[in-house]
Amino acid sequence: xxxxxxxxxxxxxxxxxxxxxxxxxxxxxxxxxxxxxxxxxxxxxxxxxxxxxxxxxxxxxxxxxxxxxxxxxxxxxxxxxxxxxxxxxxxxxxxxxxxxxxxxxxxxxxxxxxxxxxxxxxxxxxxxxxxxxxxxxxxxxxxxxxxxxxxxxxxxxxxxxxxxxxxxxxxxxxxxxxxxxxxxxxxxxxxxxxxxxxxxxxxxxxxxxxxxxxxxxxxxxxxxxxxxxxxxxxxxxxxxxxxxxxxxxxxxxxxxxxxxx
Numbered sequence: 293x294x295x296x297x298x299x300x301x302x303x304x305x306x307x308x309x310x311x312x313x314x315x316x317x318x319x320x321x322x323x324x325x326x327x328x329x330x331x332x333x334x335x336x337x338x339x340x341x342x343x344x345x346x347x348x349x350x351x352x353x354x355x356x357x358x359x360x361x362x363x364x365x366x367x368x369x370x371x372x373x374x375x376x377x378x379x380x381x382x383x384x385x386x387x388x389x390x391x392x393x394x395x396x397x398x399x400x401x402x403x404x405x406x407x408x409x410x411x412x413x414x415x416x417x418x419x420x421x422x423x424x425x426x427x428x429x430x431x432x433x434x435x436x437x438x439x440x441x442x443x444x445x446x447x448x449x450x451x452x453x454x455x456x457x458x459x460x461x462x463x464x465x466x467x468x469x470x471x472x473x474x475x476x477x478x479x480x481x482x483x484x485x486x487x488x489x490x491x492x493x494x495x496x497x498x499x500x501x502x503x504x505x506x507x508x509x510x511x512x513x514x515x516x517x518x519x520x521x522x523x524x525x526x527x528x529x530x531x532x533x534x535x536x537x538x539x540x541x542x543x544x545x546x547x548x549x550x551x552x553x
Contacts, residue, residue: 297428300428301366301367301370304373305370307377307378308370311378311380311381312373312380315339315390318391319395323396323398327394327398331395331400331403334403335390338411339373339376342410342411343369343372343373343414347365347369349422350368350421351365353423353489354421354423355425356424368431371428371431372414372418375439376414379410379413383409386443386446386447387450387459387461387462388402388405388409388461390402393406393461397462400465400467400470401461401465402462405470405473405474405477408470408476408477409474409477411477411481412442412477412478412479413439413442413481415482416442416488417439417485418485419438419484419487419488419489420437420488422489423490424491424492425491425492434497435488437497438487441508442477442480442508445509448512448516449516449519451516452516453515453519454520456519461473467531468526469526469531472526474535475535475536475539476512476515476535476538478538478542479508479538479541480512482539482542482546483505483507483508486504487504487549507542511542
């Protein structure tokens with residue numbers, strides 16, 4: 293373990309505190325008498341479920357040095373909590389807010405989208421922890437690349453759909469739009485997480501990432517077209533089928549890349 297890795301863990305813990313304290317403060321204090329308890333429960337438990345998934349993957353699939361060291365596990369868990377916390381705070385810039393839309397306006401479609409975003413970001417970060425590598429810097433590069441691509445693809449969908457996705461979720465409260473966006477974010481998380489997973493090979497990283505991640509771009513373009521030509525009050529059944537299609541494509545591609553690797 294290098295001298296600076298514990299510092300990364302400490303800084304990550306501080307960032308996690310800074311980002312998650314307001315999140316849970318909002319759950320406890322904002323609109324307590326009006327927002328459904330089920331909404332608060334989902335917002336409160338979702339981050340813990342995501343971090344539990346990360347811990348499970350670290351124990352099973354991280355580098356050998358990480359699996360054999362509880363201190364390394366703590367560092368990566370802190371880094372994951374920080375990455376997820378920053379993601380949660382950035383959701384508002386893509387048009388969906390846990391505080392404003394879910395808690396203040398009791399918007400179920402926004403709750404679905406937020407939960408999908410947290411899971412999708414977790415999958416991106418988790419992929420960066422899978423495989424052998426020299427240390428924390430590899431996780432920062434791998435997971436950071438996947439998360440940045442994930443945010444860019446979400447922005448692409450919003451822009452090329454004519455900025456209708458966030459509006460339908462937050463203004464029209466369209467559950468179908470929330471389901472489709474959540475599934476897309478999870479599917480992109482699967483693809484991008486799988487693209488950065490594996491043993492670290494610096495000379496091939498960007499090349500392998502481009503080859504493995506391109507279906508996420510294809511899904512984003514497809515999703516933008518779907519949203520552009522969908523009605524503001526879409527059929528739930530149709531939306532669920534589209535969502536399952538996104539997830540199936542991601543799962544098949546990730547399995548295909550895993551078998552080839």
